[in-house]
Amino acid sequence: MKKVERETQDGVRKLGRRGLLLAGIQLGVVTTLALRLRSMQLEHAEEYRMLADGNSIKIRLLPPARGLIHDRNGLVIAGNEQNYRVTLTREEAGGEVEPVLRRLSRLIPISEARMAELLEEFSRRSAITPIVIADRLTWEQFGSIAVNAPALAGVTPESGLSRAYPRGGDLAHVMGYVGPVSDYDLSKIEDPDPVLMLPEFQLGKIGVEAKLEEVLRGRAGARRVEVNSAGREMRELGRQEGEQGATVQLTIDARLQNYAAQRMGSESAAAVVMDVQTGDLVTICSSPSFDPNKFVRGISGPDYRALMNHDHRPLADKTVQGVYPPGSTFKMVTLLAGLESGLINANSRFFCPGSTEVGGRRFHCWRRGGHGTMNAIQSLEQSCDVYYYELSQRIGIDRIGAMARRLGIGVRHELPMSAVAEGIAPDRDWKRQRYDQAWQIGDSLNASIGQGYVLASPLQLAVMTARIASGRAVAPRLVRAIDGVPQPIPEAAELGLDRTNLNLARAGMEAVMNGGQGTARRSRIEREEWRMAGKTGTSQVRNITAAERARGVVSNEQLPWNRRDHALFVCYAPYEAPRYAVSVVVEHGGGGSTAAAPIARDILLFALAGGLPPLDAVPSDQRAALEERHNAMQLYTPEPPKPGRTRA
Incomplete structure (x- = not known):
């Protein structure tokens, strides 16, 4: 009996301990849930309420x-x-x-x-x-x-x-x-x-x-x-x-760009200013232009149609997209090709009677009566076409094309701009691949004076001029720094041209500006420290028939605007220590000496002077007109730059 009671009491004690343990576990669980609930309701209530609304964050x-x-x-x-x-x-x-x-x-x-x-x-x-x-x-x-x-x-x-x-x-x-x-x-x-x-x-x-x-x-x-x-x-x-x-940060000088735009005015034109030593494009300006802010805000239909229908093509970037027959600005290419071939030298002379006949076709010089006997420097100074007709027959188009590419024509220059044109520096292989035709001697004569198949952009003409001025394969660049980190300036290799030959071409360009019969003498710079070398060019956009020549060639002024010749000019200065090379193309401007050279000279002077040039830098009879032109301009006078944040 006692044994049964003892077992019963032990069972009750064990059951009590288990009950207490189970109750403790239950209490712990309830307490944990209560604390969690409290946290959800009080501390994270907003977060869970937003989640409960469904995708509310x-x-x-x-x-x-x-x-x-x-x-x-x-x-x-x-x-x-x-x-x-x-x-x-x-x-x-x-x-x-x-x-x-x-x-x-x-x-x-x-x-x-x-x-x-x-x-x-x-x-x-x-x-x-x-x-x-x-x-x-x-x-x-x-x-x-x-x-x-x-x-x-x-x-x-x-x-x-x-x-x-x-x-x-x-x-x-x-x-x-x-x-x-x-x-x-x-x-x-x-x-x-x-x-x-x-x-x-x-x-x-x-x-x-x-x-x-x-x-x-x-x-x-x-x-x-x-x-x-x-x-x-x-x-x-x-x-x-x-x-x-x-x-x-770009290489562009906004003040010079503003001056170039105003100097070209309403002309359909392009101007490029390039640093001869670094390749920096200090100005690359196409005229007329357009307001890019209108495109950002959403240009209206009438405004867009006005731009599209304008005969001066304001939406086209003539500096890199436009390609033109370079005319006589190409003659330095032909001359250097001849000099480097060894087939001519500084003393080689050709006689210009006013035309040359090849294969039953007559090729005319711009001066109807001819220039007489010409040497290399005189051929550039007076821009004699016959000299280059004769030279091209001796050296052939392949040498001319190779020299053009060496000087930057017929080459696509890599720039962060849209539709940069390659231009054309033709040779025998090019014509065979392009037209499946053999090269003709007449093609060489046309190419020798920058006509025919030859095409170059104003950018390429500036590169050509910079390379002649420096003797190095300087390449154009547009980006100067990113986030304050200067972009590397590639070291320009030597062109590998004989220094004597380069100096001869430079002397011819100097004579264009300062010689007694220079075609651009009126656009010379009078200050000796800024003395300029250059070359005029005029490229035809229409054929002149034999009948028209017989009765007298119609002047550009008598023709509709879109049938007039293109006017071109290239130059660099100072002559002794080149700093800037400039090219200017005026579409349908007529003559390079009258339309393009004065614009290029004034832009170059602004670059050299770092602002409006002194009036004594131009010939005395042009000073009043230059002053009047400058007074009519609304030139950009920027405020000093404010410090800005970069990520560097």
């Missing part, structure tokens, strides 16, 4: 600030300006955007035509893609939308940056412009950066803006926002700023 990309572009002196030539806009996302508007647009139109003007455009765009785009409803809003409009945003499902007022070009058309062809990303732009990119999907994100379209797009774009930031079940943005929870694009 959104991550939105922040477009990065586009990198600035400076000129060689630190002046901003492409910057950013504040832009207020409003976007609408169809998904966050509940799928119905028209009612929201109607309510929004009470705050900002939205025409019926614009309403139709927006509805069509919403039908094409993804429901999660924000669409820009309006931009460049006033502060009052932006504030009104911001106040009413909670009642406008899917509407987001945004403050961002938009590209701006403070120098307008001065640098339009160099800089290019930016514009909204199109479907065509995206189709050309294998793996598009998500930032390109942002509404109205601006992408480089042409020029430096396009060629250096990845450098200038920067990296997107992000912000975490709370939206309610209706898709309305309630508040911002966090933000990580993006990384601004790199600051790019």
